[in-house]
Amino acid sequence: MENQLLAVKALVLVETRGMPIPEAVERTCRDRPIDVRRSVQAFVYETIKRRNLLDELVAAGSDAHPEDVRSPYVRQILRVGTLEMKIWRNPPPAVTDCMVRIAKRLVGSKAGAFVNAVLRGVERVSVKDVLEDRPWTERLALKYGHPEWFVLYVLDLFEGDRSRVELLLRANNRVPPQYLRINRLKLDPLVAGDVLEREYGIVTEPTFLEEVRALVRGRGYGSRAWREGLFDVQDLASASASAALSAEPGETVLDVCAAPGSKTTHTAERMLDEGEVWAVDRSEWGLRVLERRCRRLGITCVRTICRDARGLTVDDLPDVPDRILVDPPCSTTGVWNRNPDSRWKPKPLERFAERQWEILEPALRIAEEHGCTLVYSTCSVSWEENEAIVKRALEEFDVKLVDAGVLGSPGIEEFRGERFSGYKKVRRYWPFRHDTAGFFVAKMKGKG
Known part of the structure; x- marks a missing residue:
């Protein structure tokens, strides 16, 4: 019963406070053994992933729909119980008894009676019944x-x-590998696999980026090697954006919407910490996270600038940048494999795209006037936030699209009657093809 109780509490934190799943699990499972944490995490992730099916099963077996239940605790109790009973096929009487006891403990005896009645109705319904027709x-x-x-x-x-x-x-229902981005300031990527396995017990395998390795066995994030700054954790597709930027030692780079700093620090490492990276973000908290990241990795060339990127001009910067990286907030439709709770949040794609354009436009103006290289990336799979944005950039600014220069799939050529002729030069990453997040990378060059 303890694991289910903790899972319900974590799910309520995710739902009512918008808390990230790992943080919610950590808060509810503090001081609990690792096997309890893993069990609770499985409950939480699977309940959130399958929320719509679980709700339909509850509605089919009773007059109640979880979305109409006032108490968030009762709502999550019904979902967890239905998950155990209908997806994991645990014995219905034992599941119902467990959920009733949790409801009485968290809410009260009336809630226990309600949960008992609903789950007994769910017991008579099958997944096939809900899906057919x-x-x-x-x-x-x-x-x-x-x-x-x-x-x-x-x-x-x-x-x-x-x-x-x-x-x-x-x-999207399969979590991709954890990718370790080797910090070339402290460890040669060519020998990183041997060093990590021999000295830290971390087994990895190579990817198409020399400095990124997939974790096979051992602990990545939070491990001793991570604390020593030998690597950072970053999705392979995300690392492809900073790889496409191709920043050289001694150059200056403007990183727009930089926090929490994965691409910022990757860029600095590829520059061998020589030159300057100006990390612009409006979040003071995010920039503090970025600065801590730099300290752990031994990076000194990053300078943070706290401001909104919209309306940014060269006058707001120390100098004219050689390269610009823009990775604006997006719909996150590419990272539903890692963040399933994002599936159930509203996704007004056109509104996201307009905000992205407001952030990208000043960077395009700088690139156009000074001949800068600009990389635009998102963790979205939508056309509106990707190909459509790049198409508009090429139409409204004196910039040219160049090949992204990294492995990946080509972009989308046509969507709902709209065409994009440069689809072969941009890169898309798909969870089912590349075992990464869904991601988009485009590279442009100002004509100066």
Whole structure:
């Protein structure tokens, strides 16, 4: 019962406070053994991933829909109980008894009676009952735990290729490897695999980026080697953006929306900590995180600038940059494999795209006037935030699109009647193809 109780508490923190899943699990499982933490984490991730199917099962077995239940604790108790009973196929009487006791403990006896009645109704319903006779997109959305609008969206993105749609949805339910970005200031990437295994018990394997290795066995984040600054944890696709920037030692780089600093520190490492990286972000807290990251990695060439990137000009900077990296806030539709709670938040793609344009436009103006190289990236899979943004940049500014220069898939050529001729020069990363986050990278050059 303890694991389920802790899972319900963590789920309520995620729902009511918007707390990230790892933080919610950490807070509820403080001082608990590692096996308890892992169990609670599994409950939380699976409950959030399958929220829509769990809610439909509850509604089919009773007159209650979890979204209509006033108490967040009761809502999550019903979901966790349904997960155990219908997805994990644990014995219904034992599951119901456990959930009733949790409801009485957290809410009261009336809540316990309500949970008992609802879960006994759920016991009589099957997943097959809920899925059959529904349209294909709705059925797939429930089967793989995604909002239906997203299934319809990627069906258009993949030009009606249902097999690719299903591959993406399935991959979004599989957590990709943890990638270790070797800090070349402290460890030669060419010998990093041997050193990490021999001296730290961390087994890794190479990727298409020399300095990024996939964790196979051992602890990455928080390990002794991590604390010593031998590596940072960064998704392979994300590292491809700073690799595409190709910053050289001695250059100056403007990093827009830099916090919490994965690409900032990667860029500084590739520059061998020689030159300057100006990390611009409006979040003081985020920049403090970035500065701590730099200290751990032994980086000294990063200078933080706390301000909104919209309206940024060269006058706001120490000098004219050689290169610019813009990775603005996005819909995060590419990282649902790591952050499943983001699936159920509103995703007004056009609004995200307009905000991204407001951030990118000043950087484009600097690149246009001074001949800078500019890399634009997002962790979104949407056309509006990626190809459409780059297309607009090429139409409104005197910049040219150049090949991103990193491995990956080409972009999307056409979406809902709109075409993008430069799709072969940009890069997309797909969870089902590259075992990474969904990601987009484009590289442009100002004509000066």
